[in-house]
Amino acid sequence: MKGKQILLGHGSGGQLSHELIKEVFVKHFNTEELKLQTDSAILNIPGELISFTTDSYVVNPIFFSGGNIGKLAIAGTVNDLAVSGAKPLYISSSFIIEEGFPIADLEKIVATMADEARKAGVKIVTGDTKVVDRGKCDKIFINTSGIGVLNPEYKHIGTGEKITPGDIILINGSIGDHGMTIMAERNDLNISAQIGSDCAPLNHLISEILETGAKVRFMRDATRGGIATVLTELSEGRNYGLEIDEEAVPVKEAVRGICELLGFDPFYVANEGKIILVVAKEDAEKVLEVMKKNEFGKESAIIGKIVGEHPGKGWIHTGIGGKRIIDMLSGEQLPRIC
């Protein structure tokens, strides 16, 4: 199929669909469930509680420094499961492809997905392909949904219901890398040697943290809307407040540079490999140490704390001794960032 393009017939459900499934999807994803070519996958669930998530990926451009739409589609969904405390197991992948899209590009994306799934230890078990006429979508959109099994002990992590004043807030590295990489590529800023997307599956990092036995109160990945959105969700309507030390939040020099150039606040810029974590004070140093040993946590840092004061509000303490309130993104900075 090399050198060929996607035809409307590849979405027909007939002969061409079957060929595409066999020669691209089954070839790379290579799971028994997909080979059966039934409409649903039959799966074993080792537990009574699961975590279930979905995301559609529409990033533009589809190939960028540090990844592509396929890497994003696996890492993003794996991370949504992992931050809920679940062990990600199964992924579905559904493609909407524009007529005329090069099959070689589709194979690159699918091969990346297979690779990331292997790294994350998840299986791609079911899928779907639709083809729309030229001009009716932008190249390719991918939906992945995911299922993970959840230890009931970790049920509180997604909502953060056990958070108490004194708890410590951590992050696993620098912010804004993904958003500014996409921005730089769109504007031909020619600095892709200096920055790249942080897109990565974080489930192994998260399970290493949980295995320490530390009291983990909350985890969430800071994607669209940046860490400001997560920190707002973490404080809004709660009976505690939070305080963030701006200078403690890692930002790469190149990212800070583009942010200043283009007028962005890194707190609002999307990440694809960053989690905000809240842990009990007595466990913070132990957790930080474990995080730093993981390849996706080398620049981990303690960035703030939960306080009893100003309930429902988060304050950022700036380097120059001032402070500003954390609020959610009100408009849209960067459409199609993921």
Next chain:
Amino acid sequence: MKGKQILLGHGSGGQLSHELIKEVFVKHFNTEELKLQTDSAILNIPGELISFTTDSYVVNPIFFSGGNIGKLAIAGTVNDLAVSGAKPLYISSSFIIEEGFPIADLEKIVATMADEARKAGVKIVTGDTKVVDRGKCDKIFINTSGIGVLNPEYKHIGTGEKITPGDIILINGSIGDHGMTIMAERNDLNISAQIGSDCAPLNHLISEILETGAKVRFMRDATRGGIATVLTELSEGRNYGLEIDEEAVPVKEAVRGICELLGFDPFYVANEGKIILVVAKEDAEKVLEVMKKNEFGKESAIIGKIVGEHPGKGWIHTGIGGKRIIDMLSGEQLPRIC
């Protein structure tokens, strides 16, 4: 939000996204899981075996006689689970929306989804919304993924591994209704009073069949590619053959008329509420009787049988005493039919 349009900011993950989720999705879907606004839903799974499926819907037009894209998105995914023998439980919904899409139309679609989910007895528990710039998608695309719990006794139904010569092939009503409705609407044929999509969730019909205790060997919904595609999948590479009596397959007069007018073979036209069913010979009449009592099975019929001859091949016996071989759709008849 009435009278308003979708803005890029509704896909930002920030303030506008939260408003849209609250005022449209949570309002209609109204499940505890969605209200939490976490990235994954935490769900109880009453069993060790699940069925997992995904589909993206890109139908054009999005509103049509007998349904809309939202009805399709629920019924289609519910049916994919139900034909595997599973009891559908949970659905995810992910939207890709074009900037400028009327929020009133989105609400209509979402209200239909909520309604169909209620009828089917499934819960919409997690979701995602992306907005793309004007011209980068065609109005709205919806992905739904679904989870059902599977009784291990029904594990063979999806693959058909227990099919044996002598088994009977049934269908729950007339073919081609969905495809020809969409075709008529696209070509302004003005016959929507006479035909409508058959789009419907069939899980209750299927559970009534299974509850009879009949030996059900195989079920599959005949969507894209029509019943010809299912019948090909049912015979290709197997150690048995099949024979279909063309005159026994129900086709509505209006549908037959448009098919003849436009040059379509109803065997290849998409359905959205039809299943092909294989049952043991001794149970066929009992199953047929139960099917006819369900609102989505009134015109059910026995259409053929499994035979020991011509393994791997299916033959259609035509009204005039001839016969033709069943083959898969080779090109694309009707892009964006679902």
